[in-house]
Amino acid sequence: MEFMYATQEQFDRLVDFKGAREYHLSKSRVKKDKRMSLGEAIDRFVQDGDILAETGFSYVRSPIQAYFEIIRQGKKNMVSIGSPMSNTSYLMTANCVYAIHLSYIGVEMRGNDKNFARNIKTKKAEILSIWSHGSMALGFKAAQLGAPFIGSKQLLGSDMLKYNPYVKVIENPVGLDKSEPVVIIPALFPDVCIIHVQKADRYGNAVIEGPAINDIALAAACRKVIITAEKIVPEMSIRELGNACIPFWYVDAVVELPYGALPGCCPGCYYWAREWWEWLVRIGTPKEENVQDVMRYWIYETKDQFEFIEKLGGIRFINHATRLMEAAQANIDDSLVSFDYQEVIPKWD
Amino acid sequence: MSKVAPANPLEMLAYNISLMIEDNQIVYIGTGLPMVGAILAKKTHAPNITMVYESGGQDPLEGEMPWSVGCPFTYRKSPMTLEMAISFGQCAIGYVDIAFQGGAQIDMYGNVNTSVIGSYENLKAILPGSGGGNDIGSLTQKSVLVGLQTPDRFPAKVDFITTPGYLDGGDSREKAGLLGGPIAVVTQVGIYDFEPVTKRMRIKALNPGMSVEIAQACTGFELLVPEGEVPFIEPPRDEVLEILRNEVDPRRVFTKMPGS
């Protein structure tokens, strides 16, 4: 394979079953207090050259404040993967990520991410392999299941096969007619993921409210796992409910990070900053210099999530966002809040 | 004369989508107009459908119009949420009846492109990529394609097959080992199906005011025309339009015409 930026070793590491296993075997089993600051966690566990897996779903329960810290610390030469992986777009602009395993980078209802498209077109970043959500999810699930690969009916007949060096089409060797083709998807083992959760204890037992997406599988698959949590709760309170989905021994660092998913949303906690996203999509992404402005103001010149919130509108913003989420989850009456928001129309439109 | 303004093309599209849904189905939904159409169906002729989402939300209570398939409204008071691999797994094993998806390009065999315009070697535009599109299109029993019909968006052959339809027609989808397949294409012009043998796109019914000639003019390949008269779709009744405007998408997130 010829890569612009990535190394063969980086390319191979994603599917290195034995390597990931050995790494897991070498991890500390001690049930100890793993709490540390966000800065320390990113400094110690996100390394230049790592394959970073995106968690959550685009702007839902994604560890966006942690991604901002990666940008502030100036991590380099990283490869990004995830389904979806929309937040990779600004990691590219900040020169943290220069190669991706692509499933979906877009801005949901607003469609394409022009910043991402620009980075690819100008060859600032390269695509190493192309996936669908489900096929990539099966890759993570295979890893979680300890299966070297999983047969699937996804991807067959699509051109994605021609752009995915990891998957193969074979004739079904078990069951069914021999002539029945299936795609085989190898287990995927990224280096590091940061998972934002509503509740965790100091050891790393983590509770996810709402959809877990691929995060349970990723917690099992990744070599290094950082938990950022809205709340650190006593272990006993997690035991009372028995609803954790990530056990402590997968976890390397626990960061108490209230509002860690902002400007995205965190189920059960707060709604997302829709105006901020509007601004990013409509103003920030179309032009390179605007992106740089957005990043300077919101990331480089912002120390932490609290300063970020001050810029969004402080306590008034948080109070509103919290109530919106309460209403969204039908915990308070819908009539008490308005889902109206200010649409951003850029001057050039 | 009705006091209700007639449907705009996006509203017509949402209405046509709702017509594809039968009561009691399990419906797999993506962002945008399919969501509007499905909720409209649920509030009108199909009150007992169950909506499932790729992010894992299953059977939520209705609320606001979701921004995307990961929005809290996709799992509002859901009895459960599923992991993604398992959520897609439901399509493969026969627990989803119908799924909707859009695309930047749709070709005469119902292949969909959401990856790249031009080619990866000679890039004109890069699109978001598959997302769940390929999985839904590969695995679901019946899929319905939704798009705005223009000659560019309906080329003879898509630049990139993100989601396979009938591939090269005939039995090529089956030979590729895929499950299910597209049963219809819904656009602002009309509804199309696929001729059973060649699997080429064929006019099924047209929206009011449209004609075979207009449909053909909006298409980059030759549309098949059925024998006899082409039926017209009855426009949405006033009360349906009012439900669409006042209850389904009151903020006009998806049904407001751009520029209006």
Add this chain to the structure above:
Amino acid sequence: MTTNFEYNQEALKNLQIDDPSILDRLIDGESARQAHLKKERGKVDKRISLKEAVQEFVKDGDIYADSGFSYVRTPLQALFEVMRQGKKDLQGIGSPNTNHSYGIPYGTFSYSHNSYLGAEMRGTDRSYSKAVKEKKVKILSEWSHGSMGLGFKAAQMGAPYIASKSLLGSDIIKYNPYVKVVENPFKKDKDPVCLIPALYPDVVFIHVQWADKYGNARIYGPAVNDIALAVAARKVIITAEEIVPESDLRNTTNTNVIPFMFVDAVVHLPYGAVPGNCPGYYYWAREFWEWGIRIALSGKDDKYRDSFWDYWVFDCKDQFDFIEKLGGIRWLNKHQVIERALNGINEDDGIDLSYQSVIPKWDEE
């Protein structure tokens, strides 16, 4: 006979399966998919009696699976009803599939896809051993828990098969017509892996603590393979300790939930896991199991076995009759208290966990 499937010929020979078409349904994903596609989609009240559920959904010859793990949250009262109704020639599958041995002498189970059929801490189930020897039951395939679990999980994930590192080098493979060893096609060096096909039983009973009338069902404690089985099986019957309002399920966050669309019937069946254990509700009848294992499953004499099952199954109308024989309300209350203590809900200081172990006469001689 014709089959569309490719089986491990060595295993067919070893198991002396002349007509491999009997194996087809378990891995026939297309027919399972079709069965799922035909299911009721409406959110309707699916409550029926246990009798009706067994009559309507268990057919002679079905591939039969049940929930839970050995004696934990196992739908034993449903299994007893299956035996009472004289269902025949079932293929038993499950990881574990311990309780299927009870039905073998009555012809209820004539075939076994075996992963583990034993008496837990008491080891081998000698009546099963005897039945195999006497050819009252035919083994169709051998599995490990994990490999069979992956088969159900593959079905749950809609994957035709999953590769695994289990079973390699073992003789199980020579007695499993379904699995195959291939070289990992992703590796340049030789790296054998075992391919496990998705498994689709015909019918599964799942006993849960809470369900609503539509079939949304919530499990307390380990779900084992039940979430996957609920997705994979062609017919799914929920037996529930309590029928709760739907809102109750919606207001609780818990990942161990089966959604209503998989479910064909809901049976309100308090004590449906008796004589086994239902987490959070009641401990199991250890004396009953001691008696069953030491006497009925000892393989010593068929008459002990027959009289045991006659007394406990055929002479009982329902679970309430069964509990009366165990000791009625006193037995029940004691076992509820023990269960709560074990779950850390009740004070466990002063709870007496001792029980009468059963020494059969022939052991004393």
Add this chain to the structure above:
Amino acid sequence: MSVAPANPLEMLAYVVSKNIQDKQIVYVGTGLPMVGAILAKKTHAPNITLVYESGGQDPIEGSMPWSVADPVTWRKSPITMEMPLSFAQAANGYVDVAFQGAAQIDMYGNLNTHIIGNDFLNPKARLTGSGGGNDLISLTENTIIVGLQTPEKFPVKLDFITSPGHLYGGNSRKEAGLLGNGPVAVITQLGVYDFEPVTKRMRIKSLHPGITIEIAQACTGFELLVPEGEIPVTETPPLDVLEILRNEVDTQKMFISFPPQ
């Protein structure tokens, strides 16, 4: 001193516990391994985490479980896992050591829990089948085998390989594509055995007090390898450990007293 010396089952439980190091994740099955693991946790290895195949993860201690799905195996567990996911942890490298027993063990540490007799269809005895045994030994990094040693239970050749140890010795385990080191020790009522690094044949590591090479060999169906020099005597449980075993671990004497027959 009024504490009675260890009986053979108590000795076995103690040696099991000594094979567990602190801070390990331990995959436990029913019976003596469970007793040994809980004993280890209450003595020298307070920070181990116990995981079970039915899905219980890291329970708080309670009474002695009857089986691996007992409520005690997931008592106040923060999480319970579906079974394939629980086994998958072993494949993914999150389990350090697993214990298992068997009806037959051969010189390469292969295990049989399927049949006795060499005709599968007409067995002398039909046993349980694999359960999680095959998965654990196939996937876990280190496996320790626990069994009662008799010539019949330690035959030259197994009637059925349920759980592969070192298969046919040498590199054959690796060539079969299996993960981990396979069996690293065998613990019986007579002694502790390991596997010679090249041939992978079972070798005496230490013998319990009063046991000689001759006794060990007489209880074995194949030729045991004997190491150079003096054979160490297995350490016996100190009295305070015995008291913990009897009064805190298996208070019902479910596993550490001999069955009535």
